[in-house]
Amino acid sequence: MTLFAWLSSILVAVIVLTVTAFGLWWERKLAGRMQSRLGPTIVGPIGLFQPIADLLKLVQKEPIIPQRADRALFWLAPPLTTLFALLVAALVPFGPKLAPANIDVGVPLIIALGGLALIPVWMAGWASHNKYALLGAMRAVAQSVSYGVPLVLTALVPVILAGSMNLNSIVAWQHRHHWLVVWPVFLGLPAFILFILAMLAEANRIPFDIPEAESELVAGVSTEYTGMHFGFIYLAEYVHTLVGSAVASTLFLGGWDGPFGPSVLWMVLKTCLLFSVLYWLRWSLVRLRADQLMALAWKWLVPAGLALVLLAAVWTQTPWGR
Amino acid sequence: MGYLLDGLKSMWTTALNAIRPPFTQEFPKVLRPHPERYHTSFALLHDETGDEACTGCGACARICPSQVITVKLGKRESAITQKKRGYADDFTLDLTACLVCELCVQVCPTDAIVMLKVPELPGFRREDLVLSMPRLYENEKSKPLGWSNATKLMAMQDPKAGAAKPEPSKETAPAPAAAGAAS
């Protein structure tokens, strides 16, 4: 690895963590306003340092381990959730040159790493020795298996159209042609929406947050966790959603491509916008039931994804799609 | 497609609410306006001569549903009017178990006990919420007094108030819209 690659990967990690920290604040503020509330106001100007206060609070708390828990797995699971979520970020290009890992198989690797995030979640649920956590883990596994399929299928649409599995090449292709969501719109837009739905399910977000449905399963897999362990699981969800938004904007919204200014700015802007929309969605909908979630995945998303892949393959053979 | 449409409608509704001014306020900085009849804590009053109004009759202690009031009756000469009358030697009101039902205020024959219009009632120790007699008299001077006292409450509940008008029989009951709005 060259020095430049090291620097850019550090820069990307810093960007992701900073955006996540302020994403926390932004989400709480946004949610507050949507609920006719003020949101955080006390810590710092307009509550800007609330994430830091949250972090300090979590760090101070005593880590409690249930007596019959599987200690090793119980300790290991929360940091791993955050680690896997952050690993994906390393693959996302933030600029034509600013891609820490510019590899040819970016798309399958991103989906694989995203799917890996399931394993620590399951570890956490299983190790807690708690029935609610176990139910949550079971739901997480089932959900992740189901939604991995449409995620792969919809991610294949830009791969087929751009003719490459390299994320940077896909963005470069969109830079030369159009953003995928703009043209071909009948392929890009549905694929984008399906990708977002599948990504939300992978990241366990409302309306698909059944693994930690707090009104049913208390807190799902994180029921027994306290302090910074809980903090890791909590952080992983945010990073997951944020990175998911980044991947979606890379694949469909043109990534770092913008009419003017530095590419990093455009990437961060698009990601944050998508992130906000996802949270807007989150604070507007109720959650689905586990079986409805499965039905949605297998009866609608998978067939639709297959159809889109076929259509994309056909489209590349037409005179307009070459 | 219907799901997407409904989801968009929901998002529109939340966005609409996001534009509206927030309903909540920052509690310690902004206090909500209290209506005139708002009441929380208690105070004991002095009468117009400047003497303690409480005669120690114990009516409030007897009516209290949760029995939080204890009154010790004493008889002595008044320092102001020089007449021998009843006094409360000791008066304690335990707010921790108080129901804030206002019955003690209503039954007081001398309008001695009233409630306060203070915005909140915090206390970090049990002693903060047990009102002894000195504290009750202190409250009279230092805190805003509430609206109600026994005279006002009794006047409001007077069975003869407005009795001049005969009650219309059920057959000739006026239509709801015909009668004027109450004031």
Added chain:
Amino acid sequence: MTFTATMIVFALVGALAFVGSIFTVRSSKLVHAVLWLGVTLGMTAILFVQLGAPFLAGIQLLLYVGGVMTLMIFGVLLTKRDGDSELKTEEPSRERGALIALAVFAVLAGTIWLGRDALQRTAVPSLGTGWLGTSLLTRHLVAFEALSALLLAAMIGAIVIARRRDPDQPSEPKES
């Protein structure tokens, strides 16, 4: 022989994969065994990257670590939480197992030893995923399709087995 960074990484990853496989066999808890297997498979993926086959590495992660592990997790979740979690290995089978492992090792080592000249001579061509796809759908089309049909048959079979209902089981309640 000079130690490069690549070699150090290879040694570390290989050692971890080895340790992982040992623990997979030796773990007394089923869950730990599955997780150690995950470590081994993940390390194999890194070895693939070192061999210049990143696509294979991605697929290894996606299918084996993501998919097969998940299915095993499902299996573990369907077993009882306590009591059965202690695995017992019968003594005779351990010896037989060791014998088979040794045999497999001998075959692999022998193959590598015999083909060592060829390995050293030919530089591995860095063929992309495009080449892989083309060759799968042209040269190896028949084998590829045969495999697909086999997998499809296995899938249908699994569904048939899973759908078989015990007549003693209570029927699903009507939900309306």
Added chain:
Amino acid sequence: MEATPAWRKLPYRRLELYEPEGDLMTLQLGPQHPSTHGVLRIKLHLDGERIVKAVPFPGYLHRAVEKLCEQLTYVQIAPIVDKNDYVAPMTSEQAIILAIEKLLKVEVPRRARWLRSALAELQRVASHLLWLGTMTLDLGGALGGGGSVFVYTMRERELVLDLFEGLTGSRFHYNTHTVGGNRHDVPAGWAKDMHAALDLIEKRIPEYETLTQNNRLFVERMRGIGVLEPELALELGVTGPNLRASGVDHDLRRDAPFHAYDEVATNVITAKAGDCLARTQVRVAEMKESVRLARAFIDGLPEGPLVSGKPIKLPGQFKVNSGQVYAALESARGELGTFLVAGAGTSPYRLKIRPPSYHAISALPYLLPGHTVSDTVAILGSLDPIMGEVDR
């Protein structure tokens, strides 16, 4: 011997088909669980996520209110029973006062009756608003759309509580009813405030409908879930919106009028399906009807005295030596009845409260089996139990 009717099914599926230790998982839902609406414990026997048997265990909030009331005089009971139904204290107070007035044969002036009706309707609006919020909270979680609906409904409920505060000085435990009338007269400008608040609530109800019962995501969670057959509901004594959602046209406001409901006609809202969605629709429609009724009652508030007998001056001012009465009213949750046996003198000998919530949760063993854990919270929420009322 006639055959067992189809609806009289076992409250659980055949447990003996499962191994006692192996196949089933026992999940204690509660008493400390986010969506048991207080401290209800439900023991669930699960096959995977599907419920095979459910046993509710109430009693975690038992405060011996009925026994306590036997020690208190008639004038002291009202502020105590305020705490029973802590979501709708106004009607819980009215129920006890109705029984005492019936026992003592006290006439209530017409103005007080109209005011009580208006307050009862306002309380119904407030209670249903809170129910809608918590119900959606159960479905959508505290960190999601459910939370948003919850805050919205709480916001509108605050308007009603502000009205009550303006009238009685308390936001929650009012003690505004007294034997023979009301303690607080309507202050100046209160009717105008009330109309303004109700206007706002009426305007916002369509917004909740967009987020809840007109939203397909919500409807899919509710439709066909927890169907309560009318026969079973009648057998269990379920009343109120839960019964009306099962298609039984029963409402004490029309069928056994109390307060001033004989003077203003009530439209009784019913639904056929009996599932969670029907219960939602009935309650939301009832909210609109209650807004109309509250307006009618406060507009037509007659002049006259507020109290017929003496105002409360002494703890033992009402005496009765014998008799027993049952008085009931239609609270937000159904028939809230009070059975009162007079003791010698100023205290009741026995006081029994018939809480509608208790009968509603008695349907849980019949409703839950066959559904999943996710449906449990939807069914429980749609029955609208208030544990303070269940356990007393």
